[in-house]
Amino acid sequence: MPREESISVLVEQALNGQRRALARLITRVENRAPDSVEALALLHPHTGRATLVGITGAPGTGKSTLVNALARTLRARTFTVAIVAIDPSSPFSGGAVLGDRIRMGDLAGDRGVFIRSMANRGSLGGLAAATHDVVRVLDAAGFDYVLIETVGAGQSEVDIARTAYTTVVVDAPGMGDDVQAIKAGILEIADVIVVNKADRPGVQNTVRALRAALDLGHRFRLTGHHGSLIQTPAAPPPDYDFWTVPILQTVATEYTGLDEVVAAIHQHGAHLRESGIWAERERQRIETELAERLRDALLVQWTAAHAPDALQTIVERIIKREVDPASAVRALIDGNKPEK
Amino acid sequence: MLAGAGIGYNLDANYPYLMERWMSEQKIRVLVAKPGLDGHDRGAKVIARALRDAGMEVIYTGLRQTPEMIAEAALQEDVDVIGLSILSGAHMALIPRIMELLHAEQLNDVLVLVGGIIPDEDIPALKNMGVSGVFGPGTNTQAIVDHITSALTHRQ
Ligand SMILES: Nc1nc2c(ncn2[C@@H]2O[C@H](COP(=O)(O)OP(=O)(O)OP(=O)(O)O)[C@@H](O)[C@H]2O)c(=O)[nH]1
Ligand SMILES: [Mg+2]
Numbered sequence: 001m002p003r004e005e006s007i008s009v010l011v012e013q014a015l016n017g018q019r020r021a022l023a024r025l026i027t028r029v030e031n032r033a034p035d036s037v038e039a040l041a042l043l044h045p046h047t048g049r050a051t052l053v054g055i056t057g058a059p060g061t062g063k064s065t066l067v068n069a070l071a072r073t074l075r076a077r078t079f080t081v082a083i084v085a086i087d088p089s090s091p092f093s094g095g096a097v098l099g100d101r102i103r104m105g106d107l108a109g110d111r112g113v114f115i116r117s118m119a120n121r122g123s124l125g126g127l128a129a130a131t132h133d134v135v136r137v138l139d140a141a142g143f144d145y146v147l148i149e150t151v152g153a154g155q156s157e158v159d160i161a162r163t164a165y166t167t168v169v170v171d172a173p174g175m176g177d178d179v180q181a182i183k184a185g186i187l188e189i190a191d192v193i194v195v196n197k198a199d200r201p202g203v204q205n206t207v208r209a210l211r212a213a214l215d216l217g218h219r220f221r222l223t224g225h226h227g228s229l230i231q232t233p234a235a236p237p238p239d240y241d242f243w244t245v246p247i248l249q250t251v252a253t254e255y256t257g258l259d260e261v262v263a264a265i266h267q268h269g270a271h272l273r274e275s276g277i278w279a280e281r282e283r284q285r286i287e288t289e290l291a292e293r294l295r296d297a298l299l300v301q302w303t304a305a306h307a308p309d310a311l312q313t314i315v316e317r318i319i320k321r322e323v324d325p326a327s328a329v330r331a332l333i334d335g336n337k338p339e340k
Numbered sequence: 341m342l343a344g345a346g347i348g349y350n351l352d353a354n355y356p357y358l359m360e361r362w363m364s365e366q367k368i369r370v371l372v373a374k375p376g377l378d379g380h381d382r383g384a385k386v387i388a389r390a391l392r393d394a395g396m397e398v399i400y401t402g403l404r405q406t407p408e409m410i411a412e413a414a415l416q417e418d419v420d421v422i423g424l425s426i427l428s429g430a431h432m433a434l435i436p437r438i439m440e441l442l443h444a445e446q447l448n449d450v451l452v453l454v455g456g457i458i459p460d461e462d463i464p465a466l467k468n469m470g471v472s473g474v475f476g477p478g479t480n481t482q483a484i485v486d487h488i489t490s491a492l493t494h495r496q
Contacts, residue, residue, distance in 0.1 A: 095393060096392055096397045097389060108406070
């Protein structure tokens with residue numbers, strides 16, 4: 001079997017439910033192979049039907065176990081489910097050990113489920129775009145739900161969470177004195193909060209701390225003031241924007257509390273649609289993505305039109321304080337060499 | 341040829357800045373699995389980390405994987421390599437089944453490696469089934485990395 005099948009054949013097979021073709025298509029898109037542009041163009045008309053749910057939270061809170069239980073619960077209601085599980089790449093070797101499947105053994109043998117592990121490849125801002133495209137392929141392939149698991153730490157994870165319509169932030173008691181979601185600074189992006197491992201002592205403390213942090217977030221914003229953060233009253237949310245973030249409890253290892261999680265995801269989806277936020281968010285998401293791709297494309301185009309070391313030369317000049325970055329860019333855009 | 345940011349530019353490879361940032365990126369993907377019932381996976385984890393340190397992306401699925409689970413994971417993850425660790429002595433039952441399932445899924449071009457406790461006299465039979473390499477306990481992990489790199493280079 002040659003590994004290089006034609007891209008249009010792969011797309012056709014994937015749209016017809018062939019899992020091997022789907023898997024190979026994901027690889028092409030993830031690798032940004034030259035023909036992935038064609039694939040995404042062919043797939044685009046078929047996208048926009050799946051419900052995208054982001055699952056994020058500190059390491060070890062039980063995200064993969066929860067994804068497994070959530071997928072099982074959705075399957076019991078005859079929805080098909082795709083899972084994208086993202087783990088960090090090693091900054092030293094560029095390799096990765098992707099271990100989320102360990103917790104998803106229950107889903108094996110179910111053809112209504114497709115699981116794909118992804119390394120973040122430490123790319124400079126490229127992770128969100130790559131994830132977007134992989135999610136698009138799964139959406140086009142007809143899955144009702146796409147669940148995206150990321151470790152909640154850092155901006156790129158927040159960006160990925162924005163790929164999803166509903167973001168579930170997972171926390172757990174007994175992981176030290178701190179509430180992990182607050183510590184990681186990801187509470188702001190939560191549409192639904194799940195306190196997993198509710199069989200462990202300390203659940204009520206975790207719930208209380210999260211509730212307090214949420215209430216604070218509703219009433220106040222943290223504002224920079226002479227180098228320190230102060231609380232200022234937040235503008236009251238406009239009526240249509242009102243969504244109370246529920247704090248739910250689960251024992252993912254025992255499938256306890258999952259019906260409530262599914263219900264909350266549905267309610268949040270309904271809220272987004274009825275309020276018009278859905279359309280607004282989609283427009284925003286596409287606008288951001290377009291701007292990012294355009295920026296990348298322009299840089300590629302510019303670099304291709306100049307000497308291989310053109311950018312490096314300017315970098316050297318900036319280091320020598322001969323020119324500053326802002327002026328250099330203006331000169332580049334004007335088509336001139338940056339002058340002293 | 342160089343793919344520019346998935347936007348359809350094919351550029352000559354002599355642009356170092358682009359090479360670094362936007363070259364279409366391929367990684368060797370490896371599934372490391374432990375079929376059968378034996379209960380510890382220290383060896384499998386050592387291999388997984390060694391392959392990661394060699395720049396590969398390793399999907400680790402944990403203990404007690406059935407042949408069906410292994411074939412399915414290999415398909416979904418579109419791996420180039422499967423590394424099986426078997427200490428239980430059940431390799432002559434498990435491996436033929438795994439090879440059969442891979443064949444049925446048209447995954448014949450996936451490189452299959454076996455590690456663990458495998459008696460020498462079984463090795464020819466395993467190779468006949470399509471196993472690419474057999475590595476005993478205490479194999480230098482670099483030998484496994486080298487085997488994968490050279491076998492994949494020859495496949496292309
Ligand atoms: N007691 C208890 N343990 C749980 C529960 N859910 C998950 N665990 C355990 O918590 C550990 C971590 O679970 P994972 O699902 O791998 O957590 P994760 O957040 O995906 O971890 P990373 O992907 O490494 O960040 C495992 O040992 C699970 O068995 C639960 O509800 N109760
Ligand atoms: Mg996980």
